[in-house]
Amino acid sequence: MGTLTVAALDGEGALDPDDPAWGTVTATEVPLVPVPFDAQLNAYVRAAWTGREYGCSGPVDLTLAEQGDRLLARLSWDGSADPLGEFSDAVALFFPPAAGTAPPVTIGTRDEPVSLWLWRDRLPVQQALPSATQLVAAGPGVFRPGSANAGVSARSSRSGRRWTVVLAGPRQALAARRVGVALWDGSNDERAGIGAVSAAWTEVES
């Protein structure tokens, strides 16, 4: 995989996934693999998912852009056919610590937790919930709340099965110059550590 270049986008509409400005930036395809079953830390999760297929979603088309001190990430992928069942489709962009050496497939480790920007499709009754949250991830599903004032937000659109989501947050998250992507197929009951994830870090340059 090549290096992803952060584009500079002008205009107020960049948080809109369908804003024409995104058409001027080339997306990078990020291949995904299932979060390794052996990496699942939780005995119940292992018992519940033994023999069940998961993490088959992706790839994700990823575009990064900056507006001042804001980083915008546009992610596009084929979502589930039944997007509002018991579990929701979701996508995350995550950032390793600057000196981190762990691979992305576990979505962080105890020693090298990653900062994760999470967007999750919301039921009508969930519209009062934030559009996106920042979490600290220390392993598959080991997600804890991050800063309440992280300033992460998102907007989404859906055309057929194709989701397009723009996540926005502080540009300093990109300090390590690498990002990972995680994806959950809600129709397959995927959540927490059961999902698809970047097989390798995507290197980023300005």
Add this chain to the structure above:
Amino acid sequence: MSAQATTSGDGNDAIEDRGEGVAPPGQVTMVFDLNKCMGCQTCSVACKVLWTREEGEDHQWWMSVNTQPGLGAPKGWEGMGGGWQDGQPVRGHQPSREEFGGGWDFNYQEVLYGGTGNATHLRPVDHGDGTTRWGMNWDEDQGGGEYPNSYYFYLPRLCNHCTHPVCVSACPSGAMYKRHEDGVVLRDESVCQGARFCMEACPYKKIYFNYARNVAQHCILCFPRLEVGVAPACARQCPGRLVFVGSAEDAESPIHKLVHDWEVALPLHPEFGTGPNVFYVPPLAPSRLHEDFSIDEETPRIPPEYLESLFGPKVHAALATLQGELARVRAGGQSELLETLIVYRWTDLFGRYTTDPATLDRTPDRVPVRLGRTSGSTAAS
């Protein structure tokens, strides 16, 4: 319920070490005497009005009374899996809002303001979420057996605050924990990510999902009341005086005597392997009637094998003990066991949780509500 706790949990790394099956010394335990439960649902309503009145909680009955035999709530919960087997967690089913029976709503607007007078009657409104097709006690008075030997009894159910809580082990985010000071199983709702593995893993299916807030929720054993010496609302409000609350390790407590000395209080479905801290005195039954309506004194109307399916093989000895004590009293003797179960004074039910809530100082900054993993952690409620 919007209470949240501040925790310093270490997430999934500690999960494998949690819930190894040793109850803390102060474990709060409950005993329900099923021979006194009349199914009035006062306990259910006491809990409902106290804890689950907010958005997303309409279908939640942390305390509910099921009629047995029956499918209960959620519908068919006893066959939904979960729990432990041979030290390993068992995959379970996540009950849906529909299986719980949805959140019942009624046509109040139409009845009260519709202008149709007595022509319109109160009726449930089906919002397509299970309402009118199931409910928290849909099996009410259906019972089992054939006339004249039909039978039923009531089974109050709430979180068992298990000694080996599989829900805690199943939580990947580390939001769930068992308090050291009293063994209450709690969830830090600010940490919960709504993964719902706890709902799958709980074999008793007493965990609900709040769709509006994307968090799971369950009985908190009224821990803010316990902390000021007040018994849980379900127990305190029970008009039948059938709910004991206290410590099973206090040798002088009625709970200790019922569970350990007389062994007449048993956990529900002990084979689930979670070590419940809610126990039940099993129901005695009237004798069966022969076809000529003469009494068959040798055969109980509630099939013993059915009670064994609920409370395990120890139920037979428990019933024999109860029947023996009844016979002793009928013969003019005394029975400490029956005196205990009669409960002449309500204060005998609750050990150190007999504080009258009306006497509490409710000045906000004087309400000593503590939320969190240890007695040192604090948060406002």
